[in-house]
Amino acid sequence: SDIGPQKERVVTEEEWLQKWEMGNIGFHKEQGHPLLQKYLDVLLNGRSGLRIFFPLCGKAVEMKWLADMGHSVVGVEVSEQAVKEFFSEHSLPYCEEPVPEISGAKMFQSTSGNISLYCCSIYDLSSSIVGKFDGVWDRGALVAVNPCDRQRYASLMISLVEKNSSYLLVTVSYDPNKHKGPPFYVPESEVQSLFG
Ligand code: SAH
Numbered sequence: 001s002d003i004g005p006q007k008e009r010v011v012t013e014e015e016w017l018q019k020w021e022m023g024n025i026g027f028h029k030e031q032g033h034p035l036l037q038k039y040l041d042v043l044l045n046g047r048s049g050l051r052i053f054f055p056l057c058g059k060a061v062e063m064k065w066l067a068d069m070g071h072s073v074v075g076v077e078v079s080e081q082a083v084k085e086f087f088s089e090h091s092l093p094y095c096e097e098p099v100p101e102i103s104g105a106k107m108f109q110s111t112s113g114n115i116s117l118y119c120c121s122i123y124d125l126s127s128s129i130v131g132k133f134d135g136v137w138d139r140g141a142l143v144a145v146n147p148c149d150r151q152r153y154a155s156l157m158i159s160l161v162e163k164n165s166s167y168l169l170v171t172v173s174y175d176p177n178k179h180k181g182p183p184f185y186v187p188e189s190e191v192q193s194l195f196g
Contacts, residue, residue: 006176006184010146013078013121020079025058027140027183032062035170036137043135043166050134053160055122055153056141059086066137067114074130075117083108083117101129122156123149132162139170142191143183150186154194167195 019025036043044050050071054063057075059082067073077083087094092110099105105120118125136157145153161167169191176185 004176006181007147009180009184010148011144011182017079017081020081027144028058028060030061032065033139033170036062036065036139036168039168043137043168045164045166047134051131052135052137053130053133054137054141055157056144057086057117058082058140059089060137060139061090062137062139063115063117064090064092067110071114071135073115074133075115076122076125076130077117077119078121080106080119083119086117099129123152125156125160127160130160132165133160134162134165136161136165136167136169138168140183142169142194143171143181143186145184147184150190150194158195169195 043052048070052066052071052073054060054073054075057063057077058079059077060075063073063075063086075083086092087108087110092112092115094108094110094115096106096108099107099118099120102120102124105118105124108117108119109115118130138157142150142153157167171186171188171191172183174185
C-alpha cells in the first residue's frame with residue numbers, strides 16, 4: 001500500500017468552492033448510498049432519535065433520508081451553494097443564522113429543526129459548538145481530506161462522538177499511482193492507526 005504519490009497533494013477550500021460553482025461534482029449521487037442502506041442497522045444499533053453527523057456533507061441525500069426516519073442530522077460543508085442546493089432540492093424551508101463562536105460561519109437549519117448544516121470548515125468545529133454525536137456517516141469525507149490533515153481530522157472526529165457511537169466509514173481502493181485524487185486512497189492500515 002504505497003500512498004507516497006498522494007502524500008503532498010493539497011486541495012484548497014477555494015478549489016472546492018470552484019468545483020461547486022462549475023458543477024464539477026461527480027461525487028454527488030442522487031440515489032442514497034447502497035452501503036448506508038446495507039449497514040443502517042449497524043449505525044442505529046437498535047436506537048432511535050439519534051444525533052447523526054455528516055462531515056464534509058456536500059448535499060448528500062442521505063441527510064434527508066435519516067432525518068425522515070426521526071433522527072437529528074448535523075452536517076458541515078464549506079460551500080454555501082451546496083448547503084442551499086440541499087434545502088432547495090428537497091423543498092425544505094430553512095432559516096440561516098450566524099454562529100457566534102466562529103467568525104464568518106453560518107448555520108442553516110430546516111424549519112422543522114431536524115437538519116442543521118454548518119457552513120464553515122470542519123476544523124472550526126468543536127464539541128462545545130456542535131455537541132457530540134451518536135452516529136457518523138463518513139462518505140467522501142476522510143477520503144476528501146488532504147492527506148496531511150488526516151490525523152487532525154481523525155482526532156477531531158473522535159472528539160465529536162459519544163462513547164457508544166457508531167461510525168460508518170466509506171473508503172475507496174485503487175492504485176494511487178494512477179489517480180491523484182480526491183477521493184484519496186486511505187489504506188486499511190492507516191484507518192487502523194487513525195481510529196484504533
Ligand atoms: N460527503 C458528500 C460530499 C463529498 S465531496 C457526499 O457524499 O456527497 C467533499 C465535500 O467536502 C465537498 O462538498 C467540499 O466542498 C467539502 N469540503 C472540503 N473541505 C472541507 C472542509 N475543510 N470543511 C468542510 N467541508 C469541506
